[in-house]
Amino acid sequence: MTQINDIAYVEFYVGNASQAAHFYRTAFGFQPVARATLETGERERTSFVLRQNDITLLLTSALTPASPVAEHVRVHGDSVKDIAFAVDDVEQTFAEVVRRGARPVLRPTVFEQNGGRVVKATVAAYGDTVHSFVERRGSNGPLLPGYEPIARPPQVKPIGLAAIDHIAVCVEAGTLGQWFDFYIDVFDFRHSHQEDIVTENTAMNSGVVESGNGRVRFPMMEPAAHKSRSQIEEYLAFHHGPGAQHIALLSDDIIQTVRALRENGLDFLYTPDNYYDHLEERVGRVGEDVLQLRELSVLLDHDQWGTLLQVFTKPLHDRPTAFMEIIQRKGARGFGGGNIRALFEAIEREQALRGNL
DSSP, rough: OOOOOOOEEEEEOSEEEHHHHHHHHHHHHHEEEEEEOOOTTTOEEEEEEETTTTEEEEEEESSSSSSSSHHHHHOOOOOEEEEEEOSSSSHHHHHOOOOHTTEEEEEEEEEETTTEEEEEEEEEOOOOEEEEEEEEOOOOOSSSOOOESSSSSSOOOOOOEEEEEEEEEOOTTTOOHHHHHHHHHHHOOEEEEEEEEEEOEEEEEEEEEEEEESEEEEEEEEEEEEEOOOOOHHHHHHTSOOOOEEEEESOEEEEEEHHHHHHHHOBBBBOOHHHTTTHHHHSSOOOOOOOHHHHOEEEEETTTEEEEEEEEBBBSSSOOOOOOEEEEEEOOOOOOOHHHHHHHHHHHHHHHHHHHO
């Protein structure tokens, strides 16, 4: 059995790590805590570690044109490279997932510094994305040895983001079942949700796989045949292959968080007024301030366990690929199945403006 405890960090390969760190600090309220740069002895890449509560981001850019980091950015643009898992025993976990069919990228490697010990290994996943396994013993350092703590980190404005709720993944048509099987057979995940969507213009097949403890969740989506090109096909075309489409970040107060993000200059998908005009007809008693939901384009859904509130940014980069979701759970365990059609239609309006529908 493999035991995945949680997401240790998400690493983005980007064109300029310094500028990306500034963006995630000023727009999303992430605190830079460590760096690996020329000044710290790193000769191949620049990396910054940013944190906000239980969320850790690693932003990495290349220092040489021949770097695999530079090649990744050339092909995919700024995008997620590594979704790393915290585990208790890297060697055991790595050996087991490779035995079950995962392709090794980095065999278990020990890093020691200042009395701390970190073990890391990596396997391949969909497209050029990888999963690292990280085991920390006696180390309270910034992420991995070789990173230098930032002595006087810049001030950040509190946003209220608490943890990663899920990471949504786009895969190529006809491969969704293959990737379900990969996570179930190799990582001991379970298939927890299924949702197939058809709008007037586009369609997709989707489902969710999650770790045994429920802390790591991957909604996975593939395009389905319809009359126009879906947002999944647009992502695959501009990302040039499968990848992480969006990261859902948990907030305990989505209204406060979205207001702060808007003040910081982030743009969100617009939800048409008729969504709110008929909200109670669709979900029953709302129990929220509909005027505030309407003002901020926050979507609402119910399941048998409670209420889900969610909102989606526009793409964060020039390519219409990665974006963020802000999500608040009031007992709900689902992923906004009742909202997916509304989301698709909102994204289709943006696609039409870009000439990609």
